[in-house]
Amino acid sequence: MPELPEVETVRRGLAPFMEGAAFTRVELRRANLRFPFPERFAERLVGRRIEALDRRAKYLMARLDDGATLAMHLGMTGRFTIELAGGAANIPGDFVYQTGRNAIHDHVLFALDNGVSVRFNDARRFGYMTLIDGMLERHPLFEGIGVEPLSNELTPEYLAKRAAGKIAPLKSFLLDQRVIAGLGNIYVSEALFRAGLRPTRPAAVLATKSRAPTAACERLVAAILVVLEEAILAGGSSLRDFAGVNGAPGYFQHTFGVYGRTGEPCLQCGVAIERIVQSGRSSFFCPRCQR
DNA sequence: AAGCGAACCTGGCTGC
């Protein structure tokens, strides 16, 4: 589910309900997700007010009034839903409220002093939450993390410098969160399609011998921006289980150029889209448009 | 030392 646009969509959905509110009760239904919860996690949260709900890379960052930050990662299947005091409701980000047998995957419940409760459900438990004191940049999760793709730090010059001399394929180079923070398997495929670059090309094609950006690098940076901005505008992408409250499948999936379209015609040239496996993950590309 | 495959965990879909 969650690459940068999905996490940003969740953030925008949750922020109006969480910012300015304080935790009145925190319930952990198990001792760990991907990692154990930190010591006294629930006790430390209760009474704290959320000053802002931000995003860094694929993390939701709740800035607390005691200076600490609650960092939350959705993993593969993590999702937040909210309920208002008077009954079930859904956040503007349009996520399905889980009921029935999925309830066994409700792992964290936050009750807030504005009457809102927030539920974290994560079937595969690749998600996690932690509390960070002090400088974020020095926390193991965030030191060495790459640039925000939607900030002005992502420039052709930056990307060329990072790519220079690298033999690794563009696919894995772009998935590396130490280079760019927030891209995932879907948007890497989409960005490479837009840039006309085959995922198997070595990352070094982005740089000249003097480590300056090539034309391909310029195209790629532009493509990354367009793909992410479009996805955020559309309310996050949507794979099967990213459906909206009204049961409608998500909005952005129609506009995928290559992701999940094996054998279907390229929207630009009609040639069949191909799927290959790189580093154990699927890559999709048009064999004619991407060289 | 970069780069790859495996591992973490569960559910959904396909095909026999």
Place this chain on the structure above:
DNA sequence: TGCAGCCAGGTTCGCT
């Protein structure tokens, strides 16, 4: 209907 096999948005670890 049952069951085996394969696939999935992410990240980290350990072996070349």
